[in-house]
Amino acid sequence: MTIIKTENKNGVKTYTVEKNFDDAKMEKKMDRFIKKDDITDIIDHDADVYTSEGKLLLRFRKNVLPQNHIDDFYDNIIKFAMNTSGNRGSATGSKDKSIWTNPRVMSNIFGFFDRWSPIQKVVFKKLGKKPKVDVRECRFNMDYPDLYEKTIPLIQDIDKMYKKLTPEHYALQRKKANQTHFRIPDTAFTTITTNVNYQTSIHTDKGDDVDGFGNLAVIERGDYKGAETCFPQYGIGVDVRTGDTLFMDVHQPHANLPMMKTDDETKRLSIVCYLRKNVWLRTMNKSKKFYESHRKTMRNMRRVNGNGTRKNK
Numbered sequence: 001m002t003i004i005k006t007e008n009k010n011g012v013k014t015y016t017v018e019k020n021f022d023d024a025k026m027e028k029k030m031d032r033f034i035k036k037d038d039i040t041d042i043i044d045h046d047a048d049v050y051t052s053e054g055k056l057l058l059r060f061r062k063n064v065l066p067q068n069h070i071d072d073f074y075d076n077i078i079k080f081a082m083n084t085s086g087n088r089g090s091a092t093g094s095k096d097k098s099i100w101t102n103p104r105v106m107s108n109i110f111g112f113f114d115r116w117s118p119i120q121k122v123v124f125k126k127l128g129k130k131p132k133v134d135v136r137e138c139r140f141n142m143d144y145p146d147l148y149e150k151t152i153p154l155i156q157d158i159d160k161m162y163k164k165l166t167p168e169h170y171a172l173q174r175k176k177a178n179q180t181h182f183r184i185p186d187t188a189f190t191t192i193t194t195n196v197n198y199q200t201s202i203h204t205d206k207g208d209d210v211d212g213f214g215n216l217a218v219i220e221r222g223d224y225k226g227a228e229t230c231f232p233q234y235g236i237g238v239d240v241r242t243g244d245t246l247f248m249d250v251h252q253p254h255a256n257l258p259m260m261k262t263d264d265e266t267k268r269l270s271i272v273c274y275l276r277k278n279v280w281l282r283t284m285n286k287s288k289k290f291y292e293s294h295r296k297t298m299r300n301m302r303r304v305n306g307n308g309t310r311k312n313k
Contacts, residue, residue, distance in 0.1 A: 002017060002018045002019075002234075002235070003015055003017055004016045004017060004018055009048075011046065012046045012047060012048055013046065013047045013048070014048045014049075014050070015047065015049045015050070016049075016050045016051070016052060017049060017050070017052065017057070017236065018051070018234075019051075019233050019234060020040075020233060020234060020235045021233065023233075026232075026233045026253055029202055029232065029253070030202050030203065031201050031202060032201055032202055033199065033201045033202075033255065034201075034230060034232050034256075034257060035257070035258075036226075036257060036258075038230070038232050038235070039230050039236065039237045040236075041235060041236050041237070042228055042236075042237045042238070042239055043060055043236065043238045043239065044238075045060075046060060046061050046062055047059075047060050047238075049234075049236065051234075055249070056166070056213075056249065057231065057234070057236075057248065057249050057252065058231075058238065058247065058248040059165045059166060059246075059247045059248075060238050060240070060244065060245075060247075061161070061165065061245050062241075062243070062244050063243040064161055064243065064244070064245055065154065065157050065158070065161075065217060065243045065244070066157060067243070069153040069154040069157055070154060070219055070242060070243065072150050072151070072153065072154065073150070073151045073154040073219065073271070074269060075150075076148075076150040076151055077110075077140075077147070077151055078196075078267070080108060080110070080144070080147075081106060081108055081194040081195075081196050082106050082196055083106065083108055084104040084105060084106055085104065085107050085108060105195070106195065106196035106197060107193065107196075107198055108140070108194050109191055109192065109193050109194075110138040110140035110141050110148065110191075110192050110194075111138055111141065111183070111184055111189065111190055111191040111192050112135055112136065112137055112138060112182040112190045112191055112276065112279050113135070113138055113191060113276065114134060114135055114136075114207070114276050114278035115136075116130075116134070116136060117136075117139075120136065124301075126304070127301070127304065131294055131297050131298060131301075132294070133282050133283060134282060135182055135278075135279050135294075136298060137182075137298055138191075142302065151192075152184060152185060154217075154271075155184050155187055155189065156184075156185075158215060158245060158271070158273055159184075159186070159189065159273070161215075161245045162213070162215055162247060162273075163188075165245075166213045166247050169211065170212075172211040173188040173211060173213075173275050174188040176188075176209060176211075176275060176280045176284070177189065177190065179280065179284040179285055180279065180280055180283040180285075180286065181283070181286065181288055181290075181291035182279050182283045182286075182291065183275075184273070187273070188212070188275060189273040189274060190274070190275050190276045190279040190280065191274055191275070192271065192272065192273050192274075193271075194269060194270065195269070195270045195272075196267055196268065196269050196270075197259060197261070197267060197268055198256075198270070199255075199256045199258055199259060200255050200256050201255055202232055202253050202254070202255040203253065203254070203255065204250065204251050204253055204254070205251065205274075207276055207278065208250065208274040208275060208276065208277060209274065209276075209277055209280070210251070210277070212275055213247050213249065213250075214247065214248050214250030214272070215245060215246065215247050215248070215272065215273055215274075216229060216240055216245070216246040216248065216270060216271070216272055217240070217244065217245055217270070217271045218240045218241055218242060218268060218269065218270050218271070219268075219269040219271070220241060220242050220266075220267070221265075221266065221267045221269075222262060222263060222267060223261075223262040223266060224259050224260060224261045224262060224268060225259075226257045226258050226259045226260045227256050227257060227258070227268050228240075228256065228257045229246060229255075230254060230255055230256065230257060231248075231252055231253065231254050232253060232255060233252070233253055237257060240270075
């Protein structure tokens, strides 16, 4: 990265940086994987980074999440998180946005989402109807409510750090989250994405709250090198490890460096919490009664096969 200014504020390194190349060149690099040579600096300490225009690019803090909540989250989500999916589009390095042809990766969501799954679309067609609002409860919290409940404490820890480190962004997002029952309890988030050993290509996040700020936590099992979260236009990466939190401008191009595992059992579980804009827009100010009715409708439809018949309970 090209550092314009470095300061030390209360034990936190604060950097002001400028771009290594212009936006036109960055556009040509989108949807491609980055290499180690693309990144000149890796941050592994408490740091704030601002752009030369004065905008916050990232805030990184080491060892701020409690170990017991980390362990509970991992133990209860990891089996689900290792399911494979083809819905990550260009973040997989694929120019083809079809879920049928994209590479299969261990990337999954829970909480609430604003697009129907292919199976749900089939069921709706067979039944000749669909719910009143295009928002769904995700399969993990629908099918495994006890496991879901045990993941919430860590999400709430991340929420507290979000409020502490980027209060202005947090306040705008939390105001929206408070307007919907379709969210993770007592947080500014509607949706969680988990990734296991997944190298994203250069992309910007879409579908999240534009007034909010992105975040990342990681849980590691085993040893590995690499996998740093990077902003290639600035030549900067952050080595996020267990217990750390990274808050970042996810509307700037970002990606991961390759992960080099010591053995096949090594896992890097990344956790991204956010507010889906359309979940909020479609359910804002809906009553608790509406929320409960919608969940009941979705659960009843969940018990219907693609041929329109009821599954045995």
